[in-house]
Amino acid sequence: MSAVDTAPPRPAATRTRRRRAALMGRAPQDTPAGIGTYLLLATTMLFAAFPLYWMFVIATSNDEALAQIPPAVTPGNRFLVNLDEVFSLQDVYFAASLINSVIVSTVVTVSMLFFCSLAGFAFAKLRFAGSRWLMLFVVLTLTVPNQLGVVALYIVMGKLGWNGTLLAVIVPGLVTAFGVFYMRQFILNTVPDELIESARMDGATTMRVYRSIVLPAIRPALAVLGLLTFVATWNDFQWPLITLGGTDYPTSMVAISDLASGNYVIYRRVLAGAFVATIPLLIMLFIGGRQIVRGIMEGAVKS
Amino acid sequence: MSTTRAAPASSGRRAAAGRHGPGTDPDDRRLSWRDRLYRFDMRYMPYVLIAPFFLIFLVFGLFPLVFNGVVALRNYRLDDPTLTGWAGLANFRQLFGDEDFWNALYNTFGIFLLSSVPQLLLALIVASLLNRRLRAQTWWRVGVLLPYVTPIVASTMVFSVFFSRDFGMANWVLGLFGIGDGEPINWRADKLHAWIAIATMVNWKWIGYNALLYLAAMQSIPRDVYEAAAVDGAGPWRQLWRITVPMIQPVIVFTVILSTIGGFQLFIEPMLFDLNAQAATGGPDGEWQTIAQLIYKVGWKDLNLGYAAAMSWALFLIILVVAGINTLLTNRLSGGRSR
Numbered sequence: 079m080s081a082v083d084t085a086p087p088r089p090a091a092t093r094t095r096r097r098r099a100a101l102m103g104r105a106p107q108d109t110p111a112g113i114g115t116y117l118l119l120a121t122t123m124l125f126a127a128f129p130l131y132w133m134f135v136i137a138t139s140n141d142e143a144l145a146q147i148p149p150a151v152t153p154g155n156r157f158l159v160n161l162d163e164v165f166s167l168q169d170v171y172f173a174a175s176l177i178n179s180v181i182v183s184t185v186v187t188v189s190m191l192f193f194c195s196l197a198g199f200a201f202a203k204l205r206f207a208g209s210r211w212l213m214l215f216v217v218l219t220l221t222v223p224n225q226l227g228v229v230a231l232y233i234v235m236g237k238l239g240w241n242g243t244l245l246a247v248i249v250p251g252l253v254t255a256f257g258v259f260y261m262r263q264f265i266l267n268t269v270p271d272e273l274i275e276s277a278r279m280d281g282a283t284t285m286r287v288y289r290s291i292v293l294p295a296i297r298p299a300l301a302v303l304g305l306l307t308f309v310a311t312w313n314d315f316q317w318p319l320i321t322l323g324g325t326d327y328p329t330s331m332v333a334i335s336d337l338a339s340g341n342y343v344i345y346r347r348v349l350a351g352a353f354v355a356t357i358p359l360l361i362m363l364f365i366g367g368r369q370i371v372r373g374i375m376e377g378a379v380k381s
Numbered sequence: 382m383s384t385t386r387a388a389p390a391s392s393g394r395r396a397a398a399g400r401h402g403p404g405t406d407p408d409d410r411r412l413s414w415r416d417r418l419y420r421f422d423m424r425y426m427p428y429v430l431i432a433p434f435f436l437i438f439l440v441f442g443l444f445p446l447v448f449n450g451v452v453a454l455r456n457y458r459l460d461d462p463t464l465t466g467w468a469g470l471a472n473f474r475q476l477f478g479d480e481d482f483w484n485a486l487y488n489t490f491g492i493f494l495l496s497s498v499p500q501l502l503l504a505l506i507v508a509s510l511l512n513r514r515l516r517a518q519t520w521w522r523v524g525v526l527l528p529y530v531t532p533i534v535a536s537t538m539v540f541s542v543f544f545s546r547d548f549g550m551a552n553w554v555l556g557l558f559g560i561g562d563g564e565p566i567n568w569r570a571d572k573l574h575a576w577i578a579i580a581t582m583v584n585w586k587w588i589g590y591n592a593l594l595y596l597a598a599m600q601s602i603p604r605d606v607y608e609a610a611a612v613d614g615a616g617p618w619r620q621l622w623r624i625t626v627p628m629i630q631p632v633i634v635f636t637v638i639l640s641t642i643g644g645f646q647l648f649i650e651p652m653l654f655d656l657n658a659q660a661a662t663g664g665p666d667g668e669w670q671t672i673a674q675l676i677y678k679v680g681w682k683d684l685n686l687g688y689a690a691a692m693s694w695a696l697f698l699i700i701l702v703v704a705g706i707n708t709l710l711t712n713r714l715s716g717g718r719s720r
Contacts, residue, residue, distance in 0.1 A: 105604040106620070111513035119510050119521055126527045126589060129539045132550070136542060144542065149550045197434040206427035212435075219443065221638075225646050225673070226697045227445030229680055229690040230452055234445055250441040253434045283418075284426040313532040316648045316673070320681060331534045335652070338538055339659045345542050352535035359530040367523030370530070374590060375597035 130356070137350040144345055160350035164337070171326060172351055175333035179355070182244055182329055183311040186251040190307045191300050193253045198261025199292050203274055204284065213262070219255045225316060232320060246321040247329065251311055257303055260377070264299040265292060302373035305366045309359055330355040449690050457687035472691035482692065484667050485675040486699070491572065492651075492671065493644040495580035496587075501636055503584070504591035509621050511592060512599045522596070525589030537582055537653040544568040544578040544654075551578075569656070575669040582650045587643075591636050598629035630715045637711045641704040645696065648673040672696050 111119075132151075136144060139154035164172050200206070201213050231250065232241065240246040269292055277287050315331045322328035328336070334355060337348045363370065456468045476482055507525060515521055528536065543550050545568075552565040560566075568578045602625065610624050626633070651663050651671045661678040663670025670678075672692065680689030 105602070105607045106509065106512045106617070106625070107514065107600055108604070109513055111510075111515050115510050115513055115515075119507075119515075122507055122510070123521075123524045125585070126525055129536050129543070129585065130527060130531060132543070133535065133539045136539070145548050147548060148553055149548060193433045193437075196430040200427045200430040204427040204430070206424075209427070212431065219438070221642070222443075222446065223642055223646060223697070223700070224442055224446070226693045227442075227449050229676070229686050229693055230445035230448040231441065232680070233452065233457075233686065234441070234448070249437065253437045255438065255442075258434055283422050284430070288430075309530050313534070315532075315534050316677070320677065323681075331532055334532075334534050334538065335658055338541075338653060339657070343656070345538070348538050349535075349542070352532070352538050356531055356535050359532070360527075363523060363526060363530045367526065368519055370526060371519070371522045371593060374526075374593045377594075 130360075133349050133353050133356070136346055137353045139346055141344070141346065156346070157350065160346050161354065163344075164347050164351045164354075167337075167347075170333050170336045172330070172333055172337075174327050175330040176355065178244060178327055179312055179330040182247050182251075183308050185248050186311045187304050187308045189252040190254065190257050191304055194257030194303070195261045195265075195292070195296060195300065196288065197253075197258045198263075198265050199288055201258065201262045202265035203269065203271070203292075216255045216258050220259060224250075228317060228320060231317070235321060241321050242325045244322075247314075247318050250317070251314075254307075257307070260303055261296065261299060264296055268299075269295045298369070298372075301366065301369045302376075305362055305370050306373050309362065309370075312355075312359060449693055452687055452690035453694050455687050457685075457690070459681075459684035459686060468687060472688045473695070475688060476691055476695055481667065481670070481675055482672075482695075485663075485670050485672045488572065488576070488651075488663065488667070488669050489645055489647065489671045489673075491576045492579050492583070492647060492669070493641070495576050496583035497637070497640045497644055499580075500584045500587050500640065501591060501633070504588045504636070505595055505621070505626065505633075507588060507592035508595035508599060509617075509625065511596050512625075522593065525592055527589070528586045529590045531586075533582075533586060533649040534653060536586065537650050540578065540582045540585075540650075541654055541656075544581075569654070569664060569668070572668050575654070575664060579647075579650045579654055579669055582654075583644070583647065587640065591640075594632055594636055595629060598632035599625055602628045626715050630712070633715050634708055634711050637707045638704050641707050642700055645700045645703065646673045647671045648677070652677075672699075 135150055135153050137160055138157040139150055140156055143150040143154055201209060201216075235241045235246045238245075240249070273291055274287055277291055282290070313331065314329075315335070318329045318332050319335065322332055330351075334348060334352050337343075337351055453472055454467060454469065456464050456466055458464050511518075511521060511525070546552065546565050549565075549568070551568070555566065566574055568574045606624060606628065607620070610620060648671065651669050651674050652658055652661060654669065655661075655663060661670075661674050661682055663674050673696070676689050676692045676696070679692060680686050
């Protein structure tokens with residue numbers, strides 16, 4: 079080591095080659111990132127964040143800022159004015175639509191977590207006739223794109239009289255095959271059989287086992303699935319547009335599309351609304367980003 | 382009688398039964414309620430636990446898919462409830478002669494190519510950047526998910542302004558490089574430009590998500606694979622293409638399938654890129670109308686649900702075929718050398 083230190087400075091080319099030779103054979107994840115990697119990642123972040131930033135710029139600007147070259151790149155001071163305009167519109171009830179989004183996303187998320195963890199628990203730890211076949215069925219339906227059934231779903235909802243109501247948006251989202259699959263995998267891997275056995279010895283019922291043993295153990299998985307479900311439900315557009323479009327009280331995504339239709343669209347209003355509807359998700363990413371990252375990465379390895 | 386009743390019971394339960402004494406009538410059902418509860422719990426409770434999932438999923442998930450096939454074979458118009466009955470294959474026959482359908486298929490395919498190929502290549506590069514020993518590692522991973530959590534409705538509105546003809550940022554930036562200087566590009570005037578604009582939105586949304594999928598796979602590659610690779614003296618770039626990519630091939634195939642399924646159902650971006658969104662025409666002349674958009678228009682603007690259902694089935698088959706072809710192609714391109 080000291081020989082290297084005292085040696086006369088080498089030409090840069092040799093140094094690079096030596097460094098490369100030292101790093102070779104190391105897995106990339108063990109190789110410290112160089113300045114180039116950080117620069118490229120920073121550029122990636124810039125691209126990822128810029129549309130959000132620019133959404134805020136337009137949401138805080140006046141009309142002139144949108145009609146100039148070069149375009150505005152710094153926030154204006156009219157955010158509250160624009161917000162006030164959006165919330166006091168007479169043809170789009172934006173505040174109500176936000177409340178609807180909160181209701182739909184919360185109910186769907188809570189029910190997903192409850193029903194999918196129940197079913198996942200049954201498939202992971204309970205013995206019952208047909209469990210293999212039923213689980214195979216769940217796995218097979220994982221990849222079926224539900225969107226392709228919207229026409230028939232609309233007819234079903236029509237028969238039930240639910241079109242145009244929040245029920246039409248909530249009920250189909252109450253469970254998913256992915257949720258059951260995800261919960262089953264997690265419970266299979268984290269809840270020890272012995273723990274359940276000994277609780278059974280003490281006379282615990284199935285629901286008691288679920289409540290006292292399974293639920294505490296799967297908290298991390300509930301956080302992951304809950305965050306992913308909330309984000310997906312909040313952002314859903316096609317089905318809410320079909321069943322709630324044209325009604326007075328749609329979800330916020332449909333309301334934004336209402337703001338953006340008509341002969342003359344006022345973008346600072348639309349984007350002020352869009353920005354408000356994005357804030358809850360940014361907060362979730364800020365608080366639960368680690369969980370969301372983990373959920374996506376775990377899903378990748380298992381599939 | 383008493384022995385059979387006691388057999389499945391544990392000691393606690395036997396004590397409970399014993400409290401009633403031996404003189405009780407054997408037919409008295411109150412005696413065995415705990416046993417029966419226990420038996421019910423063991424035998425039927427699992428079904429009770431999975432029942433909510435299956436009930437809701439069958440009624441609102443699977444049944445609509447199957448029922449869709451029935452609707453496709455019928456006359457079903459929202460504006461004319463009297464027109465009912467079986468249509469046979471008429472809806473499907475109409476499909477083959479429908480210029481709108483072929484145009485939408487062409488658009489969907491074009492946008493899909495412009496979005497999926499750059500999306501997955503860039504995701505690979507971002508993943509390999511993230512796959513280093515990084516300071517603030519979590520922070521970077523969370524950062525690439527910003528587009529993933531942003532509502533597509535919101536980001537599409539931003540991009541819609543971004544790609545406006547007169548004061549859009551896209552034209553301004555391109556102008557700095559001398560492109561479209563004399564005459565600004567009208568992104569909504571022809572197919573190619575509209576496709577590029579929409580593909581940009583799709584790419585922005587999904588690169589980070591796919592990068593994390595790749596990153597997860599990259600981190601599960603055994604380390605000694607890289608040690609062996611050092612022998613041929615591969616640099617980081619060659620390492621990525623010759624070792625990492627073939628090793629994570631299953632996940633690449635998975636993302637190709639995912640983006641095929643998603644890309645062929647593209648709806649929000651083409652809908653809201655249109656200045657007249659409610660019409661669902663995808664441009665004045667259908668320049669960027671996708672199939673999902675056409676299904677919406679046929680079903681809820683033209684009020685012809687039967688035909689829309691037939692179109693959904695066609696789309697389903699197209700997705701199956703394209704996903705199959707893409708899987709084969711990806712297998713060839715990403716793993717051929719290692720096999």
